[in-house]
Amino acid sequence: MRTKRVQIRKFMLIDSAYKSRILRGDKVTTIRYGDYEVTPGSEIYLVITPSDTAIAKVRVTGVERKKVAELTNEEARLDGFSNIRELLRELNKIYGELYGDDEVTVIGFEVIKRFDDGIPLKWLKGLNYREPAEIARLYLENREKLNLNRETDFIMRRIYNEGLGKAVRTFGPKKVQNALFTTHHRLYASGIL
Template sequence: MLINSSYKSRILRGDKVATIRYGEYEAKPGSEVYLVITPSDTAVAKVRITRVEKKKVRELTTEDAKLDGFSDVKELLRELNRIYGELYGDDEVTIIGFEVIKRFEDGIPLKWLKGMNYREPVEIARLYLENREKVNLSREADFVLRRIYNEGLGKAVRTFGPKRVQETLLKAYHALYAAGVI
């Protein structure tokens, strides 16, 4: 689920637990999705969809606005109009409620998640360490994956650089896949 970076801190603090989207938005309660901030396309959390409700713009309430992190409907409508252009009373919106179930302190680039079939870097590192005898990677790759597992993705990226970390994660993912681990 894409969210503008200006909402990141409100979401991670729990002040914003819903997003209101223009038109029909496909989401199912109970499903888990990555919360990706734009324009950096970085996953900052995994969220569980708690509710999906369709309404006309004129039916939006103060409660809807507060769940979306706004003080009242007027403030909410100003923001929706800024994002989508002028909305009218009969226009449909979808209210998507969510709860943060996992925060990613360092953020995970969306293209990395896609490249690993939406497996998180720490999970890839853990699976590699648990299955090293089945997977033949270099000492260097072993070192990078240990750093990711023990100290986090951000520390590994600061130490080895993003390109090297991404390449190592992809190698590990493909080796684990080829070995039948994932």
């Protein structure tokens, strides 16, 4: 039997059904079919699907490969389920029928930063995995040097002072995205990033 090998570098996709469990701290692991490579201690974004929105930045606390038959009730509980039966039912729904000798990777994590408004994954990618709040802060610290237009200035101030969600509600997602990408590009061209 051949298992798939997956490398996790910047983000990990997770179903939106688990969002509240993760943010409450009831789900501190994810169990994936196959061989997942991720380094304990690394910081990655948790991105919910199908919206492809980052809800948190997490630190990987552990990675363990094991067979399905070796999973325990404690691992089920850490994954947000009542018992192993409930966990296996969910894994079978996601991956199709799993057998006792199939390999899974148990990835432990702790939330280190929540994004109450969420950050679209395509924005994170476009910002080279820099958060909008960081781009806004760097903009304000280097405002005179960057010399951006008034609308971009207003948007960056709104993100910095009131958060991404408020900026999007005020200016609309397209204008906010354009302002962030323009500012990021200018910060990079100026050698600040």
